[in-house]
Amino acid sequence: MSLTTGPAVPQAAVDKSPDSGGKSGRTRRGRRSLSKHNLTGWLFSTPFLVLFGVFMLFPIVATLLMSFTDFGARNVTRPLEAEFVGLDNYTQLFQDDKFLKALFNTAYFVVVGVPATIVLGLLAAILLNNGIDRARTLFRVGFYAPVVTTIVAVAVVWRFVLDPSDGLIASLASEVGLTAPDFLGSETWAMPSLITMAVWRNLGTVMVLCIAGLQAIPADVREAARLDGAGAWQELRGITVPLLRPTLLYATVITTIGYLNVFEEPFVMTQGGPSDSTLTVSLDMYREGFNFFHMGYASAMAYVLFVVIMGITVLQLRLLKDNTR
Amino acid sequence: MTADTATKARPRRRTGGVRTPLLYTIASVALLVMAAPFLWMALSAFKTKQDLTASPPVWIPSRWTLDNFTALLDQLDMPQYFLNSLIVAVLVTVSNLLFCSMLGYALAKLDFTGRSKVFAVVLAALMVPGNLMILPLYVLMNGLGLIDTYAGLVLPFAAGAFGVFLMRQFMLSVPDELLEAARLDGAGEWYIFWRIVIPLVKPALATLTIFTFLGSWNNFIWPLIATNDPDKYTLPVALATFANDPNRTVGGGNGMLMAGSLLVVLPVLAVFIVLQRHFTQGIATAGLK
Numbered sequence: 001m002s003l004t005t006g007p008a009v010p011q012a013a014v015d016k017s018p019d020s021g022g023k024s025g026r027t028r029r030g031r032r033s034l035s036k037h038n039l040t041g042w043l044f045s046t047p048f049l050v051l052f053g054v055f056m057l058f059p060i061v062a063t064l065l066m067s068f069t070d071f072g073a074r075n076v077t078r079p080l081e082a083e084f085v086g087l088d089n090y091t092q093l094f095q096d097d098k099f100l101k102a103l104f105n106t107a108y109f110v111v112v113g114v115p116a117t118i119v120l121g122l123l124a125a126i127l128l129n130n131g132i133d134r135a136r137t138l139f140r141v142g143f144y145a146p147v148v149t150t151i152v153a154v155a156v157v158w159r160f161v162l163d164p165s166d167g168l169i170a171s172l173a174s175e176v177g178l179t180a181p182d183f184l185g186s187e188t189w190a191m192p193s194l195i196t197m198a199v200w201r202n203l204g205t206v207m208v209l210c211i212a213g214l215q216a217i218p219a220d221v222r223e224a225a226r227l228d229g230a231g232a233w234q235e236l237r238g239i240t241v242p243l244l245r246p247t248l249l250y251a252t253v254i255t256t257i258g259y260l261n262v263f264e265e266p267f268v269m270t271q272g273g274p275s276d277s278t279l280t281v282s283l284d285m286y287r288e289g290f291n292f293f294h295m296g297y298a299s300a301m302a303y304v305l306f307v308v309i310m311g312i313t314v315l316q317l318r319l320l321k322d323n324t325r
Numbered sequence: 326m327t328a329d330t331a332t333k334a335r336p337r338r339r340t341g342g343v344r345t346p347l348l349y350t351i352a353s354v355a356l357l358v359m360a361a362p363f364l365w366m367a368l369s370a371f372k373t374k375q376d377l378t379a380s381p382p383v384w385i386p387s388r389w390t391l392d393n394f395t396a397l398l399d400q401l402d403m404p405q406y407f408l409n410s411l412i413v414a415v416l417v418t419v420s421n422l423l424f425c426s427m428l429g430y431a432l433a434k435l436d437f438t439g440r441s442k443v444f445a446v447v448l449a450a451l452m453v454p455g456n457l458m459i460l461p462l463y464v465l466m467n468g469l470g471l472i473d474t475y476a477g478l479v480l481p482f483a484a485g486a487f488g489v490f491l492m493r494q495f496m497l498s499v500p501d502e503l504l505e506a507a508r509l510d511g512a513g514e515w516y517i518f519w520r521i522v523i524p525l526v527k528p529a530l531a532t533l534t535i536f537t538f539l540g541s542w543n544n545f546i547w548p549l550i551a552t553n554d555p556d557k558y559t560l561p562v563a564l565a566t567f568a569n570d571p572n573r574t575v576g577g578g579n580g581m582l583m584a585g586s587l588l589v590v591l592p593v594l595a596v597f598i599v600l601q602r603h604f605t606q607g608i609a610t611a612g613l614k
Contacts (some may be wrong), residue, residue, distance in 0.1 A: 040514040041437025048428040049443070051484040055462065056450060062461030079464055124355070131348030141601050142356040145363070148597045148604065150543045152561040153586035156568045157366040160579060168365055171382040200359065208605050261454050264545050268565050282456050289460050290550055302457050309454055 063299045071296035082296065089300035099301065101276050102284040105191060106305075109280065110259045113195045117255050118248060120199060121206025126240065128207070129214045140211075144204035151201070155268035158197045159184065184270050187277040194265045194278055202258065206251045213247035214240070249320040253313055260309050281305045366590070369583040370394070377580050393580035394588075400581070403588060405556060406563040413478045413548075413559060414541040420483040421537045422530060428484075429492025430518050434504060444493070450486035456546065463550055473554045482541060488533050495529035496522060532603045535596070542593060560589045 067089055069075075069082035093099050128139050146154065161168045164182035173180035183193040217239070225235050241248070263282040266272050272279035272287075281301060289298030364384075369377060370393055372386040397403060431437065432444050462481055463472075471477030499522055507517050523530070548559040558566065564585050567573060573581075597604060 037435040037514075038437045041431045041435040041440060044427045044431035044435065044514075044518070045437075045443055048424045048484045048489065051424065051480070052446075052450065052486075055481045055483070056453070056458060059458035059461040059465065060453065062464075063457055066461060076464055076467055079468070127348060127352055127355075131345070132352055137601070139352055139356055140605070141598060142359050144601070144604065145594060145597065146359065148539055148543075149363075149590045149593055150561055150564075152545055152565045152568075153366075153589040154362060156564060156582050156586050157362050159568070160369070160583070161362055161365060166378045166382070168361075168382055175381050200362075211605070257452070257454065261456055263456070267545075268568060271569065285456065286546070286550075290463070295460050295464075299460050302460065306454060306457050310452070313452060 063302055066296050067299035067303050069296045071299065073293035075295070076293070085296070089297050090304070092297070093300055093304060098276060098279065099281075099284060102279045102281045103304075105277070105279055106260060106262065106281045108191055109195055109198070109262055110256055112192075113198050113259050114252060114255050116195070116199045117202050118206055118252055121203040121251065122210050122241075122244070122248065124203060124207040125210030125214060126236070129211050140208075143207055146201045147204040149201075151264045152268055154201065155197070155265055158193075159269050162193055185274055187274055190270050190274060190278045194262075194269060197265060197269075198259065198262065202255060206255065209247050209251050210244060213244045217243050246320060249316060253316045253320075256312055256316065257309055260305065260312070363590075363594075366583050366586050369580065370587045372580060372583075374580065393584035397581040397584045397588075401563060401567060401585070402555070403560075403563075403585070406558050406560045407588075409475075409478075409557060410542055410559040410561075412475055414538050416475065416479045417482045417541040418534055418537045420479070421485055421488045422533060424484040425488030425533065426492045426496075426523065426526070426530070427518070428489045429496050430522055432489070432493045433496035434499070434501070434522070435514070447486045447489045447493075451490060459547065459550060462547075466551060471551075473552055473557045475557075477551045478548055478557075478559070481547060482544070485537070485540075488537065491533055492526065492529055495526045499525050528603075528606070531600070532606055535600055535603050539593060539596070564589055 066082070068084055068086060070085050070088075071079070071082040075082045124143050128136060128143070132139055162170075162183040164170050164180065164185065167180075167183075169183070170180040181189045183189045221239060221243070222235065225239050230238060261282050262280050263286065266278040266280050266283050267286070270278040272283050282305070285298045285301040285305070288294045288301065368384060368386060371389045371391070372383070373388055373390050373392070376383045376386050376388070428443075428447070432440060432447070458481075466472055466477045466480075469477075471480070503521060504517055507521055512520075543561065544559070545561045545565070548562045549565070552558055552562060555563070555566075564582075567585065568582055
């Protein structure tokens with residue numbers, strides 16, 4: 001399955017996955033080297049697997065176990081004394097207005113933010129791939145730079161760009177006689193402001209993925225369409241988007257996962273306010289866990305979020321599979 | 326919105342006369358919008374208090390000053406935070422390069438029982454959100470006495486699944502014949518890995534270096550949790566703490582924040598601009614799944 005043909009990895013290499021063998025010749029050779037490389041294979045794997053086991057696998061399981069307990073501040077030093085409370089944390093979660101609001105806010109972030117990021121990223125890719133020959137590097141660097149910059153620093157800057165008294169946008173608005181809203185201080189505007197910043201920051205990733213995908217579309221397909229008299233809009237709908245579908249779905253999956261986990265933007269820019277209007281699930285989990293030390297409760301939150309993420313990812317990957325068949 | 330009109334307005338022929346200037350105009354406006362926060366930050370860092378609060382906004386400082394930087398260095402131990410970020414990022418990068426290429430080599434070139442299961446674990450790990458682990462990880466690190474230590478900041482990120490995936494993909498393209506020939510000559514697996522395969526996958530190592538280093542440099546939530554002692558803060562944690570500090574002096578504080586943001590972002594942007602080719606390559610490769 002080829003999504004995007006990156007310049008770095010030859011396509012042939014990708015198809016040679018270990019379980020894609022099965023021809024008789026390969027199996028025989030495989031069995032011979034199996035005995036030869038068993039020990040070395042595991043020796044090369046061990047360092048990674050040990051770190052992975054201790055710092056990832058163990059915490060994943062521990063979070064699940066903690067979510068069924070009343071794990072609190074005193075258990076940080078005495079974890080085994082936490083009491084088993086069954087599904088109490090989970091039932092409590094779904095009666096907790098604050099958590100439900102966080103869940104709603106996170107969904108809002110995803111539902112508005114993901115399509116905006118994908119569409120603008122795709123349009124930037126098409127623009128830079130088909131229209132811009134000179135200074136192409138400058139444009140790519142400019143569009144991609146927000147992706148690599150430290151989010152805390154850019155969040156701090158955006159806070160001032162959006163400031164109602166002497167911020168950039170407010171001042172520009174007053175120039176033309178308008179009054180800009182108090183973006184981060186208004187329950188209506190705070191979330192759209194955070195989403196705008198996230199879109200600004202992440203569209204570069206989608207753009208780069210789409211450029212790689214666009215370059216994998218054979219030029220003669222486009223030429224043929226143009227000769228048949230297809231306009232730009234028809235070319236976009238009839239050729240570019242269908243052929244980019246795997247890339248776009250992959251970009252959608254990673255953007256969705258990223259936005260479901262959104263934490264830094266509300267933490268730095270609004271601290272979840274005003275009146276919890278930008279409280280996301282990750283921020284709620286952080287607060288419950290590390291400000292109030294309701295760690296059992298926070299673990300249940302983490303798992304609800306995890307299940308949501310897995311569900312959406314599986315759904316999106318299934319779409320991806322159906323469409324490439 | 327701007328780019329949408331671009332696609333609609335695009336004439337059929339590639340060599341349209343009006344088309345090119347129009348597209349460049351649209352692209353330039355979009356570029357300016359993308360760059361505006363950076364420009365605002367960079368210029369504000371050199372502004373006086375009057376310029377910072379001026380309305381209408383002043384883009385170019387009427388008087389350039391380094392006061393914001395000196396005040397910042399006065400109030401915050403920026404060199405220490407810089408050093409902390411650097412040490413953590415270097416350690417995370419080195420350990421990822423080593424452990425991820427080792428497992429990548431095993432997955433790409435060594436047939437061993439359980440290999441496909443190990444690879445499945447790596448792929449599954451790619452999908453697990455980092456926030457799922459932080460609660461017990463904090464308890465674990467606290468129990469090990471690693472809160473406020475470099476080890477506590479490094480270990481959870483010492484071996485990432487993305488690196489394994491990337492290295493495996495690259496190493497698959499190293500010809501088997503080369504390795505067989507070396508084995509016939511009596512070379513051991515470690516020698517083959519270190520002397521033959523590693524030099525051949527240098528571009529992949531470069532990509533992994535950039536991504537891991539920047540990932541660590543920009544990491545926020547774990548350093549926020551794993552440090553209480555300001556002496557162990559990384560740059561983003563120090564900056565966020567300062568930004569959310571209600572005691573921060575209002576007028577001058579803003580200029581200091583811009584100066585601080587500039588100091589955090591500048592090294593990243595510089596590295597990115599020099600090595601941008603590797604970035605796009607890495608993103609495109611990650612999309613190969």
